[in-house]
Each structure stands twice: as structure tokens, then as C-alpha cells.
Amino acid sequence: MRRPLFAALRIALHVLVVALSALVLVRAVLDPAGPRWGQVLLVALLVGTYLAGGATVAPARRGRRAPLLLWLAAITLLWAVLVLLRPEAAYLVFPLFFLYLHLLRPVAGVLAVLVTTAVAILALGLAGTWSIGGVVGPLIGAAVALLIGLGYRAFAIESAERDRLLGELVDTRDQLAATEHEAGVLAERARLAREIHDTVAQGLSSIQMLLHAAERADPDGAGVEHVRLARETAASSLADTRRFIRELTPPQLDDQGLGGALRRLAAEDWSRRGLDVTVRVADGLDLPMHQQTALLRIAQGAVANVLQHAQAGRAGIDLRADGSALHLEISDDGRGFETAETAVTGAARSDSFGLRAIRERVAQLGGTMDVRSAPGEGTVLTVDLAREDRP
Numbered sequence: 001m002r003r004p005l006f007a008a009l010r011i012a013l014h015v016l017v018v019a020l021s022a023l024v025l026v027r028a029v030l031d032p033a034g035p036r037w038g039q040v041l042l043v044a045l046l047v048g049t050y051l052a053g054g055a056t057v058a059p060a061r062r063g064r065r066a067p068l069l070l071w072l073a074a075i076t077l078l079w080a081v082l083v084l085l086r087p088e089a090a091y092l093v094f095p096l097f098f099l100y101l102h103l104l105r106p107v108a109g110v111l112a113v114l115v116t117t118a119v120a121i122l123a124l125g126l127a128g129t130w131s132i133g134g135v136v137g138p139l140i141g142a143a144v145a146l147l148i149g150l151g152y153r154a155f156a157i158e159s160a161e162r163d164r165l166l167g168e169l170v171d172t173r174d175q176l177a178a179t180e181h182e183a184g185v186l187a188e189r190a191r192l193a194r195e196i197h198d199t200v201a202q203g204l205s206s207i208q209m210l211l212h213a214a215e216r217a218d219p220d221g222a223g224v225e226h227v228r229l230a231r232e233t234a235a236s237s238l239a240d241t242r243r244f245i246r247e248l249t250p251p252q253l254d255d256q257g258l259g260g261a262l263r264r265l266a267a268e269d270w271s272r273r274g275l276d277v278t279v280r281v282a283d284g285l286d287l288p289m290h291q292q293t294a295l296l297r298i299a300q301g302a303v304a305n306v307l308q309h310a311q312a313g314r315a316g317i318d319l320r321a322d323g324s325a326l327h328l329e330i331s332d333d334g335r336g337f338e339t340a341e342t343a344v345t346g347a348a349r350s351d352s353f354g355l356r357a358i359r360e361r362v363a364q365l366g367g368t369m370d371v372r373s374a375p376g377e378g379t380v381l382t383v384d385l386a387r388e389d390r391p
Contacts, residue, residue, distance in 0.1 A: 101149030305354035310334025
């Protein structure tokens with residue numbers, strides 16, 4: 001709705017300028033003392049300069065305001081000369097008001113309106129006798145223009161903010177969809193890794209052990225070479241199977257498990273982005289791969305939220321076990337926020353969509369999430385899950 005409305009207002013402004021200029025042009029041609037061709041030329045020059053404004057407004061939107069200011073100054077000067085020669089041109093000040101208020105900064109725009117109003121009143125007074133209408137008319141026009149112009153500016157700011165929020169919502173929706181897709185892919189990869197480990201890898205390991213026992217039982221037997229070849233083939237296949245299992249698991253978890261993955265991220269990624277992250281993971285946590293993957297993604301999502309919104313310098317990740325329960329806590333010293341609505345809906349603010357994604361991931365694991373925060377006091381995100389032991 002914003003763009004069609006603004007386009008309609010711009011068209012209305014152009015029509016008003018052309019109509020008022022046509023009025024001045026007709027009065028100059030039909031002047032009782034004879035056509036005033038100099039005034040006609042001045043009107044044409046004013047309208048031409050105004051219509052050429054598109055080439056000056058566009059650079060101003062890219063940060064170069066000099067062409068815009070020169071264009072406004074040229075229009076104002078032409079109008080001031082014309083209004084001294086033809087008092088009817090004073091009415092052209094009304095569309096000029098909107099140009100000043102829309103294109104100049106607020107204080108400069110208001111000052112321009114006041115100055116041109118004074119010029120219009122002076123021109124009308126010098127053209128004949130001073131009258132209340134000649135003074136009150138421009139003042140009322142200026143007041144109406146100020147109200148409309150300031151309302152237009154407020155509407156434009158509100159519309160821009162709404163567009164920004166809608167853009168963030170679309171981006172967050174896409175991010176959430178990508179996160180859910182990634183979570184599904186990771187869950188399936190973890191399931192396949194578990195299935196291969198529990199079936200093929202275990203079977204190959206058993207075959208290798210049995211063949212090795214057969215080789216030891218009859219080392220000089222007629223078929224010992226075939227037994228040895230079969231054992232070596234089973235060992236090679238088992239190594240390939242374990243490599244497949246490693247490739248199905250997140251690369252961060254390959255070497256040192258969840259604690260090592262989080263510490264590497266803290267040292268290599270998060271510190272490079274200006275956040276000092278302390279990682280504490282309890283010793284002896286032998287979790288299944290799918291749970292390690294889920295906890296890693298939850299921590300990554302929470303820290304990404306901190307980096308994007310919290311303006312924090314320090315954060316902490318603490319993972320510990322309490323019997324059959326796991327407790328993951330991510331804290332930061334950032335600006336914090338009001339959690340009254342977020343605690344209920346999980347999406348009260350534009351920056352809580354990341355929390356919503358984490359909440360949904362936790363819910364898929366059958367766990368709970370809690371957020372404690374206050375403005376200026378940082379944020380603590382706590383996740384509780386049922387502990388699963390590695391099979």
C-alpha cells in the first residue's frame with residue numbers, strides 16, 4: 001500500500017504545480033496591458049526546472065545532496081522572481097512547501113516554509129493594498145502544509161520500519177525453514193550412522209574376530225590362507241564402514257566430541273567475530289551422536305542470536321549432567337530484553353525468532369527451554385533434556 005499511496009501523492013503534487021503554473025501563464029498572456037512574454041518565459045523555465053527534478057532527486061537518495069540543494073535553490077529563486085512580477089505566482093508556494101518538507105531535513109524544511117511564506121505575504125502586499133486575506137491565506141497554507149508534511153514524514157518512517165520488520169520476518173522464516181531442513185538432514189544422517197554402526201559395523205567386527213579365532217586355532221591348516229584373506233577383507237570393509245559413519249556425523253564432532261567442537265567454535269569462529277565464549281562441558285558425557293549433534297546446533301543457534309542481537313562481549317556455554325538429565329546453559333552479558341511475552345509465546349519480538357527455532361528444536365527432542373533476561377542485565381538460556389547413553 002505504501003508505494004501506490006506515495007506515487008499518488010507525487011502525481012497530485014506534479015498536477016498542482018502544472019495547474020498553478022498554467023494559471024499564472026494564462027494571466028500573463030491575458031494581461032490587460034498586453035502579453036508579458038518575459039513572465040511567460042519565466043513560468044516555462046520554472047516548470048521545466050521542476051520537471052527536471054527527477055535527475056537531481058535520485059543522486060540525493062544515494063547520498064549526494066548537492067544536486068538536490070541546487071535544484072531546490074533554482075526553483076525557489078525562479079519562483080521568488082516570478083512572484084515579484086506576477087502576484088498570482090504566490091500560490092505556487094503551496095506545492096513548494098511539500099518539496100521542502102519532503103526533501104530537506106526537518107529543521108531546514110520548516111525554515112524554508114517560513115521564509116517562503118514571508119516572501120509570498122510580502123509579494124501580495126506590495127502588489128496592492130495589504131489585507132487580512134493576503135496575510136492569513138499564506139499562513140494557513142503554511143500551517144496545513146506543515147501538518148500534512150510532518151504527517152507524511154511520520155507515515156514514511158513508519159512504513160519503512162514496517163517494511164524492515166517484514167523483511168526480517170521473511171528472512172527469519174527462510175532461516176527457520178533452512179534450520180528445520182538442516183535438522184532433518186542431520187537427524188537422518190545420525191540415524192543412518194547409528195544403524196550402520198549397530199548392524200554392518202558390528203557384524204563385520206564379529207566376522208573379523210571369528211576369522212581371527214579360526215586362524216589361531218589351526219594356523220597350519222589347508223585353508224588358513226583363505227581364512228586370513230577373509231579376515232583382512234573383513235578388516236578393510238570394517239575400516240570403510242567406520243569411515244562412512246564418520247562422514248555421516250557433523251565434522252565438528254569427529255575428533256574430540258561435543259566439548260571439543262564447542263571449544264573450536266569458540267576459539268576460531270566466535271572469537272573472530274568479537275565474542276569471548278567460555279565453554280564448560282562435564283567430563284564423562286558419553287552421549288549418542290544424534291544428541292551431541294542436537295546440542296551442538298542448539299548452542300550454535302543461541303550464540304548466533306547473541307552475536308546478532310545482544311551486543312555482548314562475553315558469553316558462556318555450560319553443559320552438565322544431573323543423573324538422567326542434561327542441562328545446557330548459554331549466558332551472555334549483553335543488553336538483555338523483556339521476557340514477559342517471550343516466555344509465553346516465544347515470538348513476542350522480532351529478535352526472538354531465533355529463540356523460536358531453538359525452542360522448536362528442543363521440543364523435538366522432548367526437552368524444555370527457559371529464557372531469563374532483563375534490559376541491561378544480559379540473558380540466560382537454559383535447556384533441559386533427558387540424557388541418553390551411547391548404545
